[in-house]
Amino acid sequence: MAATWTPSERELERRRLRQRLRRRDLVVATTVTLVVFVGLGLGITSTPGWDAVQELFFNGFHARESFDAVLEGFWVNVKLFMICEPVILALALAVALARQARAAWLVPLRIVAVLYTDVFRGIPTILLVILLAFGMPALGLQGIPISATFWAGVALVLSYGAYVAEVFRSGIESIHPSQLASADALGLSRAQAMRHVVVPQAVRRVVPPLLNDFVSLQKDTALVASAGILDAVFAARNYGNFNFNYTPLVVVACFFVVMTVPLARLTDWLQRRYVERERAGAR
Amino acid sequence: MTGPVLEVDAVRKSYGERLVLDDVSLRVDEGDVICLIGSSGSGKSTLLRCLNLLEPIDDGEIRFEGSEISDPRVDARAVRSRIGMVFQAYNLFPHLSVLDNCTLAPRKVHGLSRTAAEARARDLLGQFGLGDHVDQHPDRLSGGQQQRAALVRALCTEPRLLLLDEITAALDPELVGDVLDIVRSLAETGTTMVLATHEMSFARDVATQVCFLHEGRILEQGPPAEIFTDPREERTRAFLRRVLPPA
Ligand SMILES: Nc1ncnc2c1ncn2[C@@H]1O[C@H](COP(=O)(O)OP(=O)(O)OP(=O)(O)O)[C@@H](O)[C@H]1O
Ligand SMILES: [Mg+2]
Numbered sequence: 212m213a214a215t216w217t218p219s220e221r222e223l224e225r226r227r228l229r230q231r232l233r234r235r236d237l238v239v240a241t242t243v244t245l246v247v248f249v250g251l252g253l254g255i256t257s258t259p260g261w262d263a264v265q266e267l268f269f270n271g272f273h274a275r276e277s278f279d280a281v282l283e284g285f286w287v288n289v290k291l292f293m294i295c296e297p298v299i300l301a302l303a304l305a306v307a308l309a310r311q312a313r314a315a316w317l318v319p320l321r322i323v324a325v326l327y328t329d330v331f332r333g334i335p336t337i338l339l340v341i342l343l344a345f346g347m348p349a350l351g352l353q354g355i356p357i358s359a360t361f362w363a364g365v366a367l368v369l370s371y372g373a374y375v376a377e378v379f380r381s382g383i384e385s386i387h388p389s390q391l392a393s394a395d396a397l398g399l400s401r402a403q404a405m406r407h408v409v410v411p412q413a414v415r416r417v418v419p420p421l422l423n424d425f426v427s428l429q430k431d432t433a434l435v436a437s438a439g440i441l442d443a444v445f446a447a448r449n450y451g452n453f454n455f456n457y458t459p460l461v462v463v464a465c466f467f468v469v470m471t472v473p474l475a476r477l478t479d480w481l482q483r484r485y486v487e488r489e490r491a492g493a494r
Numbered sequence: 495m496t497g498p499v500l501e502v503d504a505v506r507k508s509y510g511e512r513l514v515l516d517d518v519s520l521r522v523d524e525g526d527v528i529c530l531i532g533s534s535g536s537g538k539s540t541l542l543r544c545l546n547l548l549e550p551i552d553d554g555e556i557r558f559e560g561s562e563i564s565d566p567r568v569d570a571r572a573v574r575s576r577i578g579m580v581f582q583a584y585n586l587f588p589h590l591s592v593l594d595n596c597t598l599a600p601r602k603v604h605g606l607s608r609t610a611a612e613a614r615a616r617d618l619l620g621q622f623g624l625g626d627h628v629d630q631h632p633d634r635l636s637g638g639q640q641q642r643a644a645l646v647r648a649l650c651t652e653p654r655l656l657l658l659d660e661i662t663a664a665l666d667p668e669l670v671g672d673v674l675d676i677v678r679s680l681a682e683t684g685t686t687m688v689l690a691t692h693e694m695s696f697a698r699d700v701a702t703q704v705c706f707l708h709e710g711r712i713l714e715q716g717p718p719a720e721i722f723t724d725p726r727e728e729r730t731r732a733f734l735r736r737v738l739p740p741a
Contacts, residue, residue, distance in 0.1 A: 219504070222553040229566045 270458045277450040277459035284446035285466050287360070288432040291442075292470075295367050295432075296425060302368060303375035308405065310380055324376075331373035337434050339366040344438035363435040371428050378420045382413035415485050422478045426471045433467075497560055498523050499655055499686045500545065505554035505564075507537075507544055507710075514540045516710040518554070522655070522688060527681045529697035529718075530690040532707035533733060538690035539582055541707070542657045545688065546579050559654065575603050578653030582660045582690075584644045586632035592619065592643050593628045596650045604651055611650070618646045622676065638665045642673070649680075656680070658689035662696060674699060694738055698722050706730045 218226070255261065309317070309324035331339070343362040347355065356362070386409050394404035436445040443466060447459035500522040507515035514537050522528055530538045543549045545556060547563060547570045556564040563573045586595050596615035600606040606614075619628055622642045632640055641661055648656060658677075662670045670693065678700050681687065691697055697704055698718045705715040706727070714727045722738075725731050 216506070216553075218553055221555055225564070225566060232566055 268457050268461050270456055273450075273454060273456040273458040274462050276454075277447065277462060280446040280450060281443050281459055281462050281466065284441055284443035285463070287435070287440065287442040288429070288467075289470070291360070291364050291367065291432045291435065292429050295364050295371070296428065298368050299371045299375055299428070302372040304379050304410075306372065306376035307379035307383060308410075310376075311383055311405065313401065328373045328376055331369050332377070334370065336367070336370040336431055337437055339370050340434045340438050342366070344435070344440070359438055360435065360440050363438050363440055367428065367431065367434075371424065371431075375421065375424050378417050378424060379413065381420075382417035383409055385416060386412050418478055418482055422474065425474060429471055429474075430467055433463075498557075499526070499559060500688070501555075501557040502545070503555040503557070505541075505544060505556065506552045507540060507549060508552055514710050515544065515551075518710070518712055520688075520705065520712065520715075522686060524686055525681065525684055526686050526702045527677070527700050528688045528703045528705060529701035530688065530705050530707055531692070531694065531697055531733075536707040537710040538707055539659050542579070542659050542688065542690060546577055546657055547573055548579075571603075575599075575651065576654045577657060578648030578651060578655070579657045580641075580644045580648050580659060580661050582663065584632070584640045586640055586644055586647070588632055591629050591631055592624065592635070595632065595643060596647045599647075599651050615646065615650050618649055619643070622646055623672070638669045641665060645673070645676075654686065656685055656687045656689075658687060658691075660690050660692060662691065662693050670696065692737070694722070694734070706733065708733070 306324045306327060309320045310328075312321055340363050343366040344359040347362045347365075348357040348359060383405075390408055390412065391404055394408045399407065433442065433444040436442050436448070439445070443463045444460075447463045450459045451457050498521050500520075502518060502520040502522075505515055505518045506513075518537075518541060520528065530541065532538055540549065544551050547568075551564055554564070555562055558573060558577070562568070563570075586592075587598070590598065593612060593615055596619065597606075597608065597611040600611040600614065601608060616625075616628060619625060622645065624639060624642055624646065627635055627639060627643070632643060635643060641663075645658075645661060662673055665673060674696055677687070677689075681700060701718045703715055704718045704721040705712045706721065706725075706729075707713070708729050714721065714725060714730050721730065722734065725734060
């Protein structure tokens with residue numbers, strides 16, 4: 212059936228028209244973008260102090276010189292992020308679910324979950340990093356790791372776990388009660404309803420704020436520099452203090468941006484796929 | 495105004511490989527009540543959504559009040575502000591009270607003052623037996639009440655054409671009668687309607703034209719007396735045998 216169909220003259224004309232409208236939009240978008248960015252560029256480079264700033268922050272020689280050290284330090288940030296992120300997701304989901312538990316014998320768990328989010332969301336992450344990275348190894352306890360990097364990672368997990376738990380919780384609470392009602396009506400237990408009905412929908416809904424927290428975590432791995440751990444920021448500051456040039460800091464900034472962009476695109480793609488599949492008709 | 499309110503000419507619509515509307519043509523005159531009947535999945539909702547420009551069409555033409563609205567240059571919002579639609583699943587805004595649901599478009603799209611919009615909405619809600627639920631949120635209402643609230647929301651903008659998608663599906667037989675009366679009185683006051691329905695008695699009572707859709711095509715159309723008593727097509731006959739109680 213579809214094979215024998217040829218679009219009518221009217222439809223072909225409409226397609227041409229749509230294409231023309233699209234092309235016009237493209238031209239408008241390109242022109243406006245060019246004007247805005249060229250204007251910005253000219254505006255910045257024509258400021259009186261630009262030459263000095265360029266020398267101090269955008270120096271090609273120092274960028275090349277510091278590149279290897281920064282890259283090596285950056286590897287620490289990447290490792291921290293890669294290991295902390297899954298742990299945070301698991302911890303946060305567990306905490307969010309614990310707060311949703313309604314069974315009487317789970318009350319202590321709920322109290323612990325509430326206390327945990329209240330306390331760890333309240334403490335500045337940088338303090339937590341310093342306290343744990345310096346404090347825990349200093350306890351001299353047998354059998355616990357003494358690596359400062361390990362404890363800095365634990366601090367990030369505890370701090371971000373509390374944030375992300377709240378994100379999950381808001382997602383869970385945004386699922387319409389009728390969903391729980393239909394799960395109940397089908398005879399699912401509360402845990403099953405959570406596992407198969409509520410949480411899958413909630414997770415999809417909170418993907419954008421989750422990404423936001425991921426990106427934030429990627430950046431906050433830089434806080435470990437304050438505990439004397441040799442990450443990208445530490446390496447850049449080290450170089451800057453010896454050579455009186457801050458270009459390496461800009462290099463680090465570029466590294467962080469480059470790391471976060473693919474994640475953002477991946478999330479956009481996931482989100483779009485979900486919308487196409489499950490929100491198609493929206494009737 | 496002379497000439498048809500709406501003209502649909504050889505409209506085609508597919509979702510990917512799946513052809514949902516195929517060569518659909520339809521003419522709606524002032525005061526017409528067109529009933530779309532046909533089995534589930536035959537494309538009734540899709541046709542209504544295309545008429546309201548909620549779905550782009552793949553071929554054909556739709557003309558509203560004499561001008562083509564399937565043209566890409568047409569301002570879809572201007573068209574929709576003249577066409578009312580009630581969805582199969584109500585689609586009321588859950589965060590607004592019933593009254594606010596009904597006054598949102600009159601105030602924001604049609605520029606009515608709050609007092610004028612509320613007076614009109616209260617009046618209509620009263621007529622539809624929702625006087626006690628004006629300030630409640632939709633979730634508190636029963637299915638039938640939500641359906642009527644959705645109908646009022648569409649009527650509040652005084653549309654030239656009303657598209658109704660199975661609006662009696664969730665109502666008990668008594669309420670079906672009530673809504674049928676409302677729809678009939680709307681038709682008498684000159685509201686033109688296209689509605690999809692599984693209620694054959696409803697179609698027989700209010701329709702000026704009945705269209706039988708089968709796999710995305712209008713197989714047969716004509717006045718209800720003709721379609722229901724002496725259908726031309728074998729498929730129409732088979733469909734009616736299934737849905738109508740044996741006489
Ligand atoms: N967004 C979509 N993507 C793919 N296929 C769709 C989409 N929306 C509808 N369809 C398909 O189009 C066909 C017609 O759907 P439509 O909702 O118009 O049927 P209907 O006649 O209103 O049925 P019902 O009486 O059950 O409401 C169905 O087979 C459906 O599977
Ligand atoms: Mg339908």
